[in-house]
Amino acid sequence: MNNSLVVVVLASGVLYGTPLLYAALGELLAERSGVLNLGVEGMMLVGAVMGFWAVQRLPGPSALVLAAGIGVAALAGAAMAAIHAFLVVTLRANQIVSGLALTIFAGAAGLSSYLGNDLKLTGSPARHQFQEVFPKSLQDLPVIGPMVFGQSLLVYASWVCVILVALYLTRTRTGLNVRAVGESPAAADAMGVNVAAYRYAHTLVGGAFAGVGGAAFSLSITPQWADGLTGGAGWIAIALVIFAFWRPTLCLLGAYFFGAFTALPFALQGHGVTVAPELFQTLPYVATIVALVLVSSRAARLRFGAPAALGLPYVREER
């Protein structure tokens, strides 16, 4: 039963959707404050490599080392995001160009692979990795076993993050301010909200989430370091935020959908069905391109519920 196509694909959706979910939550926070961050892929890769480095080098019990690895990955992602924030908030550079430059700089065959080589991280598996937390008997329950109980702590933590981000944005004063900054920075500024500080903070936290998403690859899914480990997940995460209409809960569904979709062709092959591999491998990216095209047009953006000031630098004197 649990080896049936549907269950395998759904359980894979949760597993492979988790890094997408983390990265998308981060991107959502940044975008809700008006900062479009196309550097997610680069931030994920730097997070993946640095988180892996911490786990390989730090002594101590498994749980602590893994926690430290996630912490380092988050810091590394935030550090990359700080570059983006400085360029687009302080210097008011074009957000699209800065984000793209960061992904090229940090991505595969860039900073992340340099770090991987220089810190000698290839050639051995992760010393510790996130493993299933529930006992085998629960994992073997039909259908919900593999989907709900067959997952690692990273998955459950991501559910908590979804709830926290959703509550933060809709139920707290600061969350309201974030949305104000993203919708109308001038009005927020007049209210006494520090636009630059909000944008910095949310871009950095967004980068930290992307770093954790990267570490989900290097510490859980394929617990080792290899060049370009994330395989374009950062781009899918950006598209995901758009498809989720900037809502955290929809991000979760979308992430699992994309995750399941990437696992589907392999599960189908396992059942003797061959579909043109090009089709399956390109579809997530085709969807990404469509989403990016949509978001690049202002009219379409507003229709989908995008923050009105997304991608626009804020200059107080220009009101």
Next chain:
Amino acid sequence: MTKRKFGFALPLALAAALILALGVSTGSARTQKKAAALKAAWMYVGPHNDNGWSQAHDKGRLYVQAQLGSKVETTYKELVPEGPQTTQVIESLIRDGNKIIFATSFGFQPAMVAAAKKYPDVKFEMATGTAQSANMAEYFGAGEDGIYLSGMAAGAATKKGVIGYVVPFPIPEIIRHANAFALGAQATHPGARIRLIWTNAWLDLGKEKKAAQSLVAAGADVLGQNVDSPATGQFAESKGVPWVGYDSDAHTFAPKQWLTASIYNWGPYYLRKVKALLNGTWKTNFYYGSLKDGMIGLAPYGPKVSAKTKAAIARKKQALINGKFYEFAGPLYDQKGKLRVPKGKRLTVKDLYAINWLVRGVIGSAKG
């Protein structure tokens, strides 16, 4: 609201990113010695330290450097894309003064052929291909022999008689390897079935893991692979499924479940060809290494391989070396049970380079 961009910020950011990216990408090709030595270059499709195919070649390069010392200056380019950029990489290697270029992935062949025509005084060495010319040699090894032996270890380990095999692209090289693996497994587990899943990538950890996962879900109780990373092995270790690797000894990724792997030892061939170029005796060739000359071998066994299996493999290895046994001798049947190679006939290396059908017991399509 009018948009105003700070004029300097944008070019500044771009320039910084470009400079850094360039610095990093040239940094990946490390040069070993600086004297007026013969320059030799290697091109890898993956990272030089992929724990698989490319790493085996890089070990060969380092062997050449260690043996010839200051007489050669070896360099490598990693993560070279198979396509138009291959040509650019070859051109830049030639501009840097490299006199012999080893290309180690099948997809580099068109660019190598074109470059060999354009630069007659540079020597080109193409692994796994078929396009030989006056200044372009072809080399490979009978990986199928080692893979047959590793398949025997997989066959001995399976209880259900279903073995999963993660494969990259449906090309003759991989088809003959999958066939050899199946024949080896059937030698120790008569009637064993080999289920294939194609990833359509030489090295993609995520896809390899997904393929491995689907194979186990489809009933495989042993895994093997022809792809380049040890991701399959890590999954096998986590599920307690015995695993046969490929290209390199990757037992550290699955210490409990590691069985063995067919491995390549490229060093001696590389040394011979670079030495020949130094002496002015370099000649083109179609070299097909074997268990006998040591280009092909088996990685050390893991704890799950029994003494009985080891002895059986050792006997088969000896028979392969002295020519008493050949896995592609008839009778051979294809997936549909049709007799492809009658008794008394055998597939030649040329046949194997064009093979497009899978042997009996393999589940999956030869078209990917």
